[in-house]
Amino acid sequence: MREDFRRKLTSFGMSPVLVSRAAELAHYVRHGEIYQVALIPAALQDSDWWSIWGDLALLNPKPAILVYAHTASFPLWSGVLEAGGYDVIVEPFTDEKLKGAVLRAAESFAQRSSEGPYQE
DSSP: OHHHHHHHHHHTTOOOOOOSSHHHHHHHHHTTOOOSEEEEETTSOHHHHHHHHHHHHHSSSOOEEEEEESSOOHHHHHHHHHTTOOEEEESOOOHHHHHHHHHHHHHHHHHHHHTSSOOO
8 A cells, every 4th residue: 555655646746755664754753854744554553653653743843644544433533633633534545535635634734834833
């Protein structure tokens, strides 16, 4: 699925950085890059899930966090929102659905960024 997302996002003119483990994300966090949107799978192991979420939450400015899943439940959706995530997207990941979700998340990031100092 990662390569499918990479292909789709690249075709939309976006430059995705895809990671599936906390150790992979640490490299990008250390370099101080600004990311508008983070797209992470709901199906990570708990240790990676919380490590990645924690690293993303420490970024300044914090990206809009989208979680993708094969199926969604109210606990997943509400948990993502309560933890400060932007939204959950569910299969099927059509081009329109994926692009729309990422663009809305990027717009949310831009609005937060224009409102003043980067904080959450």
